[in-house]
Amino acid sequence: MSRVPKRARTKEEQYSMFPDKGTTKSGYVNPRDQEVIRNTRKAGTGRGLWIYELKCRKCGHHYGANGNYIHSRKCPKCQGGQPGPSL
Numbered sequence: 001m002s003r004v005p006k007r008a009r010t011k012e013e014q015y016s017m018f019p020d021k022g023t024t025k026s027g028y029v030n031p032r033d034q035e036v037i038r039n040t041r042k043a044g045t046g047r048g049l050w051i052y053e054l055k056c057r058k059c060g061h062h063y064g065a066n067g068n069y070i071h072s073r074k075c076p077k078c079q080g081g082q083p084g085p086s087l
């Protein structure tokens with residue numbers, strides 16, 4: 001029986017365990033035209049989640065969003081989305 005050597009996970013690896021289909025990369029644009037600008041490096045709600053800065057490509061509004069909601073995020077200004085966490 002082989003044992004996989006255990007080692008401590010780095011922070012990046014822990015965060016990468018969360019379902020992420022590339023939606024947290026800067027430059028990602030979700031189906032509603034919301035573009036990821038950057039990871040603010042602020043902790044979002046939920047373990048291992050960051051707050052990201054998103055930009056609406058329709059009206060140019062910048063706002064914060066939890067990493068796990070980026071794919072479905074609507075612009076708070078022109079699409080009736082929830083106001084995001086402050087940047």
Ligand SMILES: [Zn+2]
Pocket residue numbers: 056057058059060061075076077078079
């Ligand atoms: Zn907008």
